[in-house]
Amino acid sequence: SSTAIIIGAGHAGGELAIALRNEGWEGRILLLGEEAHLPYHRPPLSKAYLAGSVEKSSLSIRPQMAYDKANVEFIGSVRVSRIDRANQRLELADGSQLAYDKLAIATGGRPRPLSVPNAAVAERCANLHYLRTLDDVEQIRAQLAPGKRLAIVGGGYIGLEVAASAIAQGLQVTVLEALPRVLQRVTAAELSAYYERKHREAGVDIRTGVQVADLEVTGDTVTAVLCADGSRLAADLVVVGIGLLANTELAAEAGLQVDNGILVDEHAQTSDPHIYAAGDCTNHPNALLGRRLRLESVPNALEQSRVAAANMAGKAKTYASVPWFWSDQYELKLKMVGLAEGFERLVLRGDPATDSFSAFYLKGDKVLAADTVNRPQDFIAAKRLVAEGIAVTDAQLADDSRPLKELLP
Ligand code: FAD
Numbered sequence: 001s002s003t004a005i006i007i008g009a010g011h012a013g014g015e016l017a018i019a020l021r022n023e024g025w026e027g028r029i030l031l032l033g034e035e036a037h038l039p040y041h042r043p044p045l046s047k048a049y050l051a052g053s054v055e056k057s058s059l060s061i062r063p064q065m066a067y068d069k070a071n072v073e074f075i076g077s078v079r080v081s082r083i084d085r086a087n088q089r090l091e092l093a094d095g096s097q098l099a100y101d102k103l104a105i106a107t108g109g110r111p112r113p114l115s116v117p118n119a120a121v122a123e124r125c126a127n128l129h130y131l132r133t134l135d136d137v138e139q140i141r142a143q144l145a146p147g148k149r150l151a152i153v154g155g156g157y158i159g160l161e162v163a164a165s166a167i168a169q170g171l172q173v174t175v176l177e178a179l180p181r182v183l184q185r186v187t188a189a190e191l192s193a194y195y196e197r198k199h200r201e202a203g204v205d206i207r208t209g210v211q212v213a214d215l216e217v218t219g220d221t222v223t224a225v226l227c228a229d230g231s232r233l234a235a236d237l238v239v240v241g242i243g244l245l246a247n248t249e250l251a252a253e254a255g256l257q258v259d260n261g262i263l264v265d266e267h268a269q270t271s272d273p274h275i276y277a278a279g280d281c282t283n284h285p286n287a288l289l290g291r292r293l294r295l296e297s298v299p300n301a302l303e304q305s306r307v308a309a310a311n312m313a314g315k316a317k318t319y320a321s322v323p324w325f326w327s328d329q330y331e332l333k334l335k336m337v338g339l340a341e342g343f344e345r346l347v348l349r350g351d352p353a354t355d356s357f358s359a360f361y362l363k364g365d366k367v368l369a370a371d372t373v374n375r376p377q378d379f380i381a382a383k384r385l386v387a388e389g390i391a392v393t394d395a396q397l398a399d400d401s402r403p404l405k406e407l408l409p
Helices: 011-022 064-069 119-123 134-143 157-168 189-202 249-253 298-312 376-388 394-398
Strands: 003-007 028-032 072-075 080-084 089-092 097-099 102-105 109-111 128-130 149-153 172-177 205-208 212-218 221-227 232-234 237-240 244-246 275-277 282-286 291-293 324-329 332-338 345-349 357-363 366-373
Touching (some): 011 028, 011 064, 064 072, 080 249, 102 298, 119 212, 128 134, 134 237, 149 157, 149 221, 157 189, 157 324, 221 237, 275 298, 357 376, 357 394, 366 376
Parallel strands (some): 028 072, 128 237, 149 172, 172 205
Antiparallel strands (some): 109 244, 282 291, 332 366, 345 357
16 A cells, blocks of 8 residues: 655654544554654743743643544654655665655745854854754753853844743843844834833843854853944843744656745645655745745745645645734734735724734725734634735724624625
8 A cells, every 4th residue: 555654753743643544544544753752742842841830741732642643654753864855765864775656845934043253163062952753852951050150142032032932030131133023024113112112121131133143162162142233142041943944855856846835735745745744844825925935934834734635635625814823922822814914904992001902004994904902802803804905994894892703794
């Protein structure tokens, strides 16, 4: 019978394997992962798990039993080093080979490394951290102690979530952001200003417009972050969160089309009909936006893995979903939907001073995107406003005395 192999046992890979069985795939299903762990949730790594408020066991997406029941063979700590498309075979780093009939690539991404003169030396220091894996966060957790000086490079979601967790544990926290404001790539200036204020009120030293020039290394320890303006930030530990590089090398070396992610169609199929791809490593067409994009989010990993699984099993399923994302910092639950690019106006609903408000990004009478803070009801309604292109007025959105769902058909 046929063998399906999935490369990468992250959120996309693990869910793809289970979905493939549920879709009726009768042959072997092999789930190969470079990490030792069963697929786990990464979002808590910078949130509840870093803060110490959830157990490690709660991170697993499913227990071993679930893979056994679906007859999915999970093999951890193995790295696929080559895809031989002509012979439909994989080469593993240990030299062994595996034949596939259908293949799925769900290799995710790795942290973008800091590009400074001392980067290579600093990476050998135990107190310089990136945050992508459970093993990364175990090392960070072991070094979080009250009074320690933590320098965070990057004021994106991961940097800010780490800041919130660490300040709550009594560290002295500084965030260095190169752009003029935090979260600049993903939110409006109003939201950035709000989050900068919340972090400063909590005691985090937020420094924007600061370029990191180098890391000062003394012996086998990073001792400071050196900035382009000549300032020196002494630190006991450094966490770098400056973005992700998609793991596309395997696909590119195999001659698959790659352009900021492995190119897939609306069926999650690559340029080789036997090979599918899902999750952070892909670049897919989005019907709603009318263009291709690469997303780094759990909802995307989930949806794409289901689409890939259905099509691998011979069923036609099309990817059509609105991007959404969330971030937890302090008591603030931020949920975002849509993509704001090209928006003309921002409309606020509710007062940021109450820590419960939403911001809508409009073009004409359509909502392109929304950021909601501690407003689950607004989020649910906003998802439909965006997905269905429902016409609204600024006044309707801003009127906090009436529930948003009244605007839905
Ligand atoms: P990954 O989870 O990266 O899994 C890919 C797996 O493939 C890895 O385990 C890797 O080791 C393995 N692999 C790679 N190459 C090979 C190879 N050659 N051979 C074998 N195995 C290989 N998303 C949200 O929606 N909301 C959040 O709040 C949020 N917070 C986050 C916080 C943190 C700290 C991080 C790191 C991510 C967060 N994300 C969040 C993003 C989310 O976790 C990712 O979008 C999601 O994990 C993507 O899943 P994936 O399976 O595509 O990739």
